[in-house]
Amino acid sequence: QSFREWPRLSASSVWLKALAQTELVQGSDGTVENDEPVRDARTRLIGWKRISGHLGCSDRTARRWEQDEALPVHRQLHESKSTVFAFPDELDAWLASRVPSGASEEGIAPGSRVMSNWTRAAPLIVIAALVAAMIGFVAISDPIPKAPEAVEGSSDPIAADLFERGRALWLERGKVPNTRAIKLLEQAVERDPSHAEAWAALSSAWLTIPTYDDDISDKLSVDKAILAADRALTLDPTLGEPRVVKATIARRNGDWFRSEEVFEDALRAAPNNPTVYLWYTEHYRELGMVEEAKALIDKALELDPNSPPAQLERAMNMLQVDIDESTQQLGYLWFDIGFQTPVVWTGLWMSHIFAQDFERAQAWVAQNTFMPQHNDLMAQYVGAKQSGHRQAADTVADDILEAHTNGLPAWLGFFMIADLGLPDKALDLAEREVERAGQFDVSVVMFDRHYPAHRQTERFANLTERLGFTEYWRARGAPPICKNEPEAPYCRRAQQQ
Numbered sequence: 141q142s143f144r145e146w147p148r149l150s151a152s153s154v155w156l157k158a159l160a161q162t163e164l165v166q167g168s169d170g171t172v173e174n175d176e177p178v179r180d181a182r183t184r185l186i187g188w189k190r191i192s193g194h195l196g197c198s199d200r201t202a203r204r205w206e207q208d209e210a211l212p213v214h215r216q217l218h219e220s221k222s223t224v225f226a227f228p229d230e231l232d233a234w235l236a237s238r239v240p241s242g243a244s245e246e247g248i249a250p251g252s253r254v255m256s257n258w259t260r261a262a263p264l265i266v267i268a269a270l271v272a273a274m275i276g277f278v279a280i281s282d283p284i285p286k287a288p289e290a291v292e293g294s295s296d297p298i299a300a301d302l303f304e305r306g307r308a309l310w311l312e313r314g315k316v317p318n319t320r321a322i323k324l325l326e327q328a329v330e331r332d333p334s335h336a337e338a339w340a341a342l343s344s345a346w347l348t349i350p351t352y353d354d355d356i357s358d359k360l361s362v363d364k365a366i367l368a369a370d371r372a373l374t375l376d377p378t379l380g381e382p383r384v385v386k387a388t389i390a391r392r393n394g395d396w397f398r399s400e401e402v403f404e405d406a407l408r409a410a411p412n413n414p415t416v417y418l419w420y421t422e423h424y425r426e427l428g429m430v431e432e433a434k435a436l437i438d439k440a441l442e443l444d445p446n447s448p449p450a451q452l453e454r455a456m457n458m459l460q461v462d463i464d465e466s467t468q469q470l471g472y473l474w475f476d477i478g479f480q481t482p483v484v485w486t487g488l489w490m491s492h493i494f495a496q497d498f499e500r501a502q503a504w505v506a507q508n509t510f511m512p513q514h515n516d517l518m519a520q521y522v523g524a525k526q527s528g529h530r531q532a533a534d535t536v537a538d539d540i541l542e543a544h545t546n547g548l549p550a551w552l553g554f555f556m557i558a559d560l561g562l563p564d565k566a567l568d569l570a571e572r573e574v575e576r577a578g579q580f581d582v583s584v585v586m587f588d589r590h591y592p593a594h595r596q597t598e599r600f601a602n603l604t605e606r607l608g609f610t611e612y613w614r615a616r617g618a619p620p621i622c623k624n625e626p627e628a629p630y631c632r633r634a635q636q637q
Contacts, residue, residue: 184301186225186308189446194231199446210234223308299332303341310345313449313481315352321345329371336375343368343385362389380410384419391423394579396612399423414444421453427609428587428619430457448479456487459494460589467491482510486552489518493559494590498526514552517543521556533560544569551582558585563594570594570603580607587621595621601629610634 185191191213192202205211212230215223294300306324309317325342329335346364350356366389369382387402403420410416417440424433434457440450452473458466470487473479485508492501505519517539524532537557544553550573558566573580580586580603586594594600604610613619613634622631 184225184227184304185231186223186304188224191224191226191231194226194228195235223305223312225304225308294328294332294335294338296332296335299328299335299338302328302331303335303338306338306345307341310341310348313348313352315349318345318349318352322349329368334375336372336379339368339372339375340379340381340385343372343382347385347388365389378409380406380413380416383409384416388419388422391426392579392581394608396423396427396608397615412443414440414447414450417443418447418450418453425457426583427612428584428621429616430460430587431620433457448473448477452479452481452483452487456483459487459490463491463494467495485510490555493522493525498522511549511552514543514548517548518556521560524560533562536560537562537565541565541569541572544572549582550577550580551585555585555588558588558591558594561591561593563591563597566591566594567597567599567603571599574603574606583607583609587619589621589624592625595625595630596628598629601633604630605633 185194188199188202192199195202195205197205202211206213211226212234213224213226215225294303302324306321306328309324310321322342322345325338325345328338329342332338343365346361346368348361350358350361365385369385372379372382383402383406387399387406390396390402391399400423403416403423406413406416407420417436421433421436421440424430424436434454437450437453437457440447441454444450451469455466455469455473458469467488470484470491474484474488485504489501489504489508492498492504501522502519505515505522508515508518511518517536520539521536524536537560540548540553540557544550550569553569554566554573557569570580570586586600586603601610604613610630610633614636618631618634622628622634625631
């Protein structure tokens with residue numbers, strides 16, 4: 141696992157009802173293998189955000205209306221969870237049925253009609269929302285963030301349905317949803333090769349699948365992602381999503397100027413797209429430019445305040461400055477809404493370590509199901525950290541270096557060795573990774589304020605030169621951390637003209 145795509149894996153759903161008959165199953169001849177009529181998928185509202193928007197209420201209220209007052213929503217079953225959706229005509233009919241006897245609906249547009257109990261509750265809901273905003277802790281009511289592109293649709297209703305389902309699955313994150321998303325999106329573009337949004341969604345799905353599936357190589361995923369992105373842009377040059385895919389690939393390849401150029405192009409194409417801002421954050425985060433990254437994640441949350449991936453990005457950044465707040469937010473994501481991903485797990489583990497709560501850190505390792513093959517090593521590291529013995533730290537560091545040779549992610553190994561206070565061995569691992577891969581995936585770990593020693597060396601300055609950081613900093617400005625480390629060799633080089 142890595143931090144390459146910070147919005148990862150799906151939230152643990154707790155949906156209780158499912159109407160399996162609403163799922164369209166395409167047969168070999170293109171027919172639908174159930175008795176339900178084929179409805180125009182372009183009218184379907186997927187996710188609580190779109191449903192509540194049509195009703196003119198909050199996500200929480202829409203959920204309550206479904207539970208208590210039979211709001212007509214449907215659920216499409218997947219292997220481990222379901223996707224909630226509704227049809228506007230059914231919602232409008234339900235709203236009409238709730239109008240009190242004798243009341244007139246004349247002049248009330250669909251999506252703006254409200255029930256009397258909503259009217260009475262509105263002031264309380266507004267107050268609650270203001271309080272939530274004041275404390276900076278907006279409740280996440282829907283684990284699926286809004287789609288990256290506005291949907292133009294397809295003239296083929298089945299292709300449109302396949303696209304909507306594939307997009308919804310990809311937004312759930314995780315190996316199973318991502319794999320199924322690729323399958324459905326490939327079916328969508330096979331039925332309608334002119335469906336630009338489906339090609340764009342397919343490019344994103346291919347780009348993220350190696351994050352969850354070790355059997356899919358980076359080369360295969362990148363080749364497939366670029367092919368789909370190029371096809372999408374050929375069909376619709378105005379789309380932002382395929383540009384984000386290309387910018388992310390440039391970033392991973394260490395082409396920082398190209399990455400920035402394409403991300404800026406994506407923002408011009410889709411200035412109100414929260415996913416563009418979220419993925420653009422990675423560009424600056426990896427360069428240690430935390431102020432620029434914060435501005436982007438704040439914009440993403442302004443556009444989509446209920447996005448778990450965006451809230452996760454902010455929570456991870458907060459580990460650097462406010463452990464208590466970060467731990468609270470990460471705990472909310474993990475325990476309250478079930479957004480149980482490798483990044484959330486790792487963030488909570490790091491927060492226990494930074495707070496020197498080693499017993500909790502050890503207990504948390506025992507619950508790790510994302511990288512179980514490394515649990516013993518991680519537990520050994522926590523034990524060495526707790527003991528404070530130099531010999532124990534040296535032994536663990538040597539074991540980490542060996543494990544890195546056998547597949548331990550570089551970012552994880554670097555974090556543990558540097559945090560043990562062994563900067564030379566941490567740089568040994570970093571140099572080995574750059575030699576092997578030509579980059580250091582999740583280089584943000586090298587800019588952690590909790591362990592600065594390795595950054596005070598010429599070896600680290602040489603690494604930043606090799607990774608292309610120094611050249612970029614000279615053109616765009618030194619990273620903010622140089623304000624605290626102005627004499628560090630990498631900072632002096634960054635400020636040279």
